[in-house]
Amino acid sequence: MITIQNLSKTYQLKDSKVQSLSDISLNIRPGTCFGILGTNGSGKSTLIKILCGLMAPTSGTARVLGEDPSARKRGFLKKIGAVFGHKSSLWWDLPLIESFQSQKVIYGVSDQDYERRLNEITEALGLKEVLDRPVKFMSLGERVKSEIAATLLYSPQVLFLDEPTVGLDLISKFQLRKYIRSWTRETGGIVVLTSHDMVDVEECCDQLLLLDKGVIEYQGAYAEMEKSMFHYRVLTARAVDQLLTETTRKRFQCKLYDRYPHATISSDTEEEVSAQVPSAFHFREIEALFDIGDGIDVQLRKPTLEEALRSYYQSTDRGRHV
């Protein structure tokens, strides 16, 4: 369990102060994959560092597994794990397996547990072939996966992942997301994840925290966030064999605004025209907007998390959803 109450963090710079987090309160239950979203400078990494014990809050309290993380007690550190993007904890010049064996000794993992977890994790993350390779000769994606594997070897109860998929290819991202989901369900552990890749959040997270300038903008289940923020659909018309004529594009815009004055055109090029339309928009209405013929592919879909958040951050009318 992670509990935060009225937590704030202020950085004291030479001539000024930076309020990184302001009055944050939340609870994270076991078996949850918790995503923290926000623009650069919103306080995501600061929050993770406080929960890891790397820094103390300026005010308020944080409790992870019932303990104060900033005390950094040995027993507590054995129960948590953290992966910080590009910052490596592996032994750079030594083969990967040496780093894993070092973790085994440092965290007191039994031989049996070590062998079983090593086999399972390296299989799931595709690391079996690089075990004897020095870390410095691994690709970025392999290093990131190895960092996560090294942390999972001692089976922490809480796993902090700060931008874990940075630098990973599509296959590796897929493997990692799948493993995180299954690990959370099977072990009942907590994963706290920050990422700029929205697909990480869409595919892994049950609960979300949306931060903006250190303040909670949204906190709750991902499904509920969808309902409150995904209140529109994205209508896209793409040219297939020929480019969209200007006449077609202008007619589309006029007809759309006639029907939905508050619709927003998000893309208007010769290859594609795209608009945000209300959720009530029905596919039948497309016929009225286009002279449908060969050469146009029309799609009506839910916005991606990235599109919804971009739209949310760019809008001036934002309320708190907690």
Next chain:
Amino acid sequence: MFRSLIPSALVIFARNGMRLVLLDRTLLGIDYFFATSLPLLMQIIIWWSMPSSISGPSMIFYFAYAIALNRTNNGYSTIEDVSYSIVSGRIETALMKPVNYPLQKLAEFMGGSIVYLPLVIAPAIADFAFNPELSFSRFPVFLGMYLLLITLGQLVCFLISFLISLLTFRTGRTDLVLTIYLSCAAFFGGILLPPDLWPEGARVIMEWNPFAFTVASISQFAITKDFSQFWFALRGGAFYTVLLSLVCIPIWNRVSRQYTAIGG
């Protein structure tokens, strides 16, 4: 600091520290040959040409010991590693481990230094082999006392290096802290001149500063084999080990908690 002592974990850090030194064969070769043989050759040439009233075999052997000890009791790699970790933020990953960070670095340092043991034992063997006044029956006792002083010297060297590297929290620069260390070690360590060749006023500083207990005082004992010199080096090494530890612990606790690599 010592609550988190986990012997098996520290052995791992020491073992990996040793392996990292052994893996870098180029640097090892440079350390063993160019960084020791060339300076030693220069010293032999210089002191061989000096009048016998101030030179002689003991002076050459002093520099043989001093050069070898300067390779072994050398905090350059520790400072570089710690300082870079602070600047890059990589120290955060080390702080997440359930082993006190200074102890991690101490174990790595001492593990890496084991590779240089042959370098410090070589002048001792040569000393006994070429000096007809010395009996090899005394060698084991001498070696035990010599290695004890080297171990204390290692602790002092590490503590000095670690403290200097913590300046990175203030300066944000690795090159600056390295320069500070190298300058102080070369000047105060007794590598340029033995302490007793310094003028009277400077001799106290040259004999009693902490750097002297990593090189000069051990070298002085090695060439004199005098028990009073051993006792002086032992007391000084123990004194600075305790003093520097008492300084290091609160400073480390303070800077590591105030450390803010702001943001992600």
